[in-house]
Amino acid sequence: MSTYHEEQKAKDTIRLRALLEELPYFLGEFFRGIANTTSVKTRINYANDLKIFFTYITKQHKKLKNIPFEDMDVTCLNDITAEDIDCFLEYITYYTKPDPVNKEKTLSFQNDEKGKARKLASIRSMYHFFFKKQKVSSNPAAIVDTPKIHDKQIIRLEANEVADLLDLVENCDTDAMSKRQKAHLSHTQKRDLALFTLLLGTGMRVSECVGINISDIDFHNNSVKILRKGGNETTLYFGEEVQQALLEYITQRAQQKNKSEKEEALFLSNRGTRITVRAVQNIVKKYARIVSPAKKISPHKLRSTYGTALYQETGDIYLVADVLGHADVNTTRKHYAEIEESRRRNAAKYIKLRKS
Numbered sequence: 001m002s003t004y005h006e007e008q009k010a011k012d013t014i015r016l017r018a019l020l021e022e023l024p025y026f027l028g029e030f031f032r033g034i035a036n037t038t039s040v041k042t043r044i045n046y047a048n049d050l051k052i053f054f055t056y057i058t059k060q061h062k063k064l065k066n067i068p069f070e071d072m073d074v075t076c077l078n079d080i081t082a083e084d085i086d087c088f089l090e091y092i093t094y095y096t097k098p099d100p101v102n103k104e105k106t107l108s109f110q111n112d113e114k115g116k117a118r119k120l121a122s123i124r125s126m127y128h129f130f131f132k133k134q135k136v137s138s139n140p141a142a143i144v145d146t147p148k149i150h151d152k153q154i155i156r157l158e159a160n161e162v163a164d165l166l167d168l169v170e171n172c173d174t175d176a177m178s179k180r181q182k183a184h185l186s187h188t189q190k191r192d193l194a195l196f197t198l199l200l201g202t203g204m205r206v207s208e209c210v211g212i213n214i215s216d217i218d219f220h221n222n223s224v225k226i227l228r229k230g231g232n233e234t235t236l237y238f239g240e241e242v243q244q245a246l247l248e249y250i251t252q253r254a255q256q257k258n259k260s261e262k263e264e265a266l267f268l269s270n271r272g273t274r275i276t277v278r279a280v281q282n283i284v285k286k287y288a289r290i291v292s293p294a295k296k297i298s299p300h301k302l303r304s305t306y307g308t309a310l311y312q313e314t315g316d317i318y319l320v321a322d323v324l325g326h327a328d329v330n331t332t333r334k335h336y337a338e339i340e341e342s343r344r345r346n347a348a349k350y351i352k353l354r355k356s
Helices: 002-020 027-033 040-060 074-079 082-091 113-132 159-171 179-186 189-202 206-210 240-253 277-291 299-314 317-324 329-335 337-350
Strands: 094-098 106-110 223-227 233-237
Touching: 002 027, 002 040, 027 040, 027 113, 040 082, 040 113, 074 113, 082 113, 159 189, 159 277, 189 206, 189 240, 189 277, 189 299, 206 223, 206 277, 206 299, 277 299, 299 317, 317 329
Parallel strands: none
Antiparallel strands: 094 106, 223 233
16 A cells, blocks of 8 residues: 555655746745645645636736746735735636637636635635744735635435445446446446445545555455545454455456556556546446436545444444544534434434323
């Protein structure tokens, strides 16, 4: 597992360096300053957000308009006000920019409350860093209100839909598939069934799933080692259904002819290489749209399905947070508040003030 994640980290580091070359030079100090407290992926997100922010500033700001990034220094932050940041957040609700491939076309972008909140968080982090270093005179981002994020209904599979989904993957028997599709899927169904049962039986993230190596599976304890988002190694445990699906797939995997002998990945693509996050997302969508066409089911929705089932069975929000790898239990509580409300409503049924 370490080799795969080291390779991914190296790729992300190269990607981050390329992004930093496109940003004002003085931001290099900020990114070096937060390197020990943030992941590479977080810094990539910051870099993308700040690139959009400074592109807007050099197009719209009265004083900083048309100033090339290479001519900017940290003092330019003193010219940006809270109102400028507010206007930026309004601007990114919907904006366009030239297509880098086809200059005659434009690309459209939209940001909802979450997108705006994340970009504001990136700007705040930058200002906080330079204000703490006493390189700017104020921190206007600190007084900008965070966009109110409206809770959305959690999309998850019901118990009968989970059963239908696993039956579909296991049997590939549906009128919604052509003979050619069924023939193709018959070669991958053991892998796909192992994927679905593992995601639904542990609640792990898809990125954690694709990083698993054969050596990370322990069938004596029915456990699997994964690397969490923050870089911490965790052991998750699975039941007999997951165990059986994994064993059957691993037997088939051993017979896959196009894989390299050195390939350590548990889940392989049709080319014999480690499966990608995008490939797993496409596999989930392919099956899920047949079972539940009204719901847009993704690997993350399978994670929500697991979390809901675990909470309904145990009522232990701290256990759910721990298994899902939530750093803050309030994140978990927010996601499953709807279930808590239902439980409180049911509590009223158990108390009878006057026996009939």
